[in-house]
């Protein structure tokens with residue numbers, strides 16, 4: 001990066017070359033302009049700018065206003081006594097300057113405006129005196145004292161009387177660094193180095209959309225002349241940011257297809273179909289489509305990098321199992337990784353059933369294993385051995401699967417369930433096991449279209465929208481704590497029909513300052529309410545996993561009727577006989593989490609219900625009553641809480657846009673996606689310096 005070159009010889013003191021030209025003339029020098037080269041930025045302001053994450057000239061000029069103040073002019077008659085006034089006029093008298101102690105000063109002059117003559121006072125702006133020449137057009141912003149007919153000005157802008165509306169940028173600032181300072185630095189930087197700021201839009205698109213050049217656009221975004229202009233350049237700068245971003249995503253996707261040659265394999269699709277036919281239910285169209293897409297990827301020469309997303313209960317697990325079977329049929333090992341032991345254990349048992357249920361007995365010879373943190377040392381050693389020599393064909397587990405000791409004979413497929421719960425690093429680790437395994441990610445958090453495009457933009461996506469047949473809508477109601485009797489009665493009604501109930505409490509221990517319901521407290525209350533009629537037990541995150549598993553097992557066998565837990569059961573657990581979900585302090589959860597929790601019920605044939613208990617009248621929870629589409633809910637969640645709730649914090653950093661907002665600017669995003677792909681694929685532009693630079697920034701960073 002050497003955009004800001006400067007030839008010192010031309011910049012010697014005494015030369016009357018404007019700074020701007022001075023900085024632009026220079027070829028062949030290697031000095032890059034730094035923030036401290038901006039006139040007016042000394043060590044102190046440099047430190048302050050660093051504090052708000054501004055380190056380079058480019059950072060500075062792309063420190064966009066977060067909003068604008070629209071100063072509409074008014075006249076002397078319109079404004080009430082003591083109210084704010086913004087008025088244009090001409091200086092009528094030579095300003096009189098008064099100096100006080102401690103360097104303070106005050107200046108008075110008369111201003112002629114179309115609505116009359118008025119006095120103006122301004123404090124501590126002695127430096128303006130020389131510019132306030134009689135006859136100069138200015139805009140005065142301040143408070144009008146009607147009796148004295150004087151404006152106490154907060155600011156005076158030196159400009160001619162032009163637009164009725166003045167648009168003022170407002171920046172994120174920090175103490176010691178005012179809005180005005182920032183604005184001044186930005187404008188100086190633009191003046192000195194404006195032409196050197198890199199532009200990420202290729203020329204052909206600049207022409208196609210008739211965009212202004214980068215410098216002009218930056219000038220206008222920081223000093224908009226009209227709202228129309230502001231709108232135009234905002235779109236242009238958003239487009240630029242999204243173009244560069246989508247170029248990166250498209251590039252990664254292309255490289256993945258091109259470079260990482262996948263495994264060569266042939267899958268016996270007839271056998272697979274035969275197996276599908278023998279399942280106790282028919283696959284939904286979406287499930288079948290997902291299976292086809294995965295099988296196609298497995299066979300293709302590129303490496304699969306696919307996200308399988310579907311609402312809770314949409315039946316992703318079976319699709320994953322079929323993928324593992326297909327992988328097995330082509331002679332490779334599969335690993336399925338789940339975020340919790342409970343879930344891994346459940347997947348393991350389901351996989352066992354899945355393979356056994358088939359009439360085609362040869363599948364029951366497939367060797368499978370469960371590997372978690374609580375697998376005994378002895379068992380672990382054996383599993384490691386059998387994974388290495390290839391005896392085990394499918395392994396299910398937690399992140400124990402990616403520990404160093406684990407070696408695979410020929411790992412061909414890696415699946416991670418609820419993938420957003422795994423850190424990026426863990427995911428990469430798993431992908432690197434084996435030579436070039438195909439990778440499938442599963443997520444039950446439906447990702448709003450816009451996010452799928454960006455965060456997972458480098459992946460292919462299979463989506464399951466359709467629910468398995470016979471599923472009924474889960475009735476959701478919001479109840480107050482004072483209506484606990486209703487809640488208990490609703491629970492009782494279900495329990496009497498031999499159904500089971502989940503109860504969710506957000507905290508494990510009672511802390512002094514917390515009035516949150518706690519697991520133990522809830523258990524005692526439930527015991528009081530239901531006496532010995534039903535067995536009540538608890539699971540929580542701090543429990544040993546063997547104990548957790550035991551309780552989950554008992555619950556799934558209906559040996560426990562009311563299971564009280566923290567959100568550890570949030571993901572994946574499947575007990576079709578459980579028909580009621582009660583969530584205390586529901587307002588503490590994000591909508592997506594609530595939807596996940598709700599998805600634990602409604603898995604069987606019986607009508608299910610979800611009761612949200614909350615005293616705060618959050619209208620948020622009302623959304624849960626009305627909407628049962630996980631995609632819509634995640635959109636809503638996203639509007640209300642941003643994406644932090646949808647994904648681990650690690651991913652949020654990827655989404656740090658300076659001016660674009662991928663939700664609001666979705667249309668621009670789509671266009672940028674299309675254009676950047678076209679640009680990437682266009683061989684004629686391969687020697688384009690911009691293209692080279694864009695690719696460099698991806699491969700380096």
Ligand code: ADP
Pocket residue numbers: 281282283284287310311312313314315316317318444468469572574603
């Ligand atoms: P999720 O997508 O939340 O992981 P699961 O895979 O756990 O959902 O599936 C939920 C339940 O639906 C399981 O009990 C599963 O056996 C069942 N199921 C999956 N697909 C179908 C289908 N096509 N028809 C009927 N039931 C199905």
Ligand code: MG
Pocket residue numbers: 316317417444572
């Ligand atoms: Mg699942």
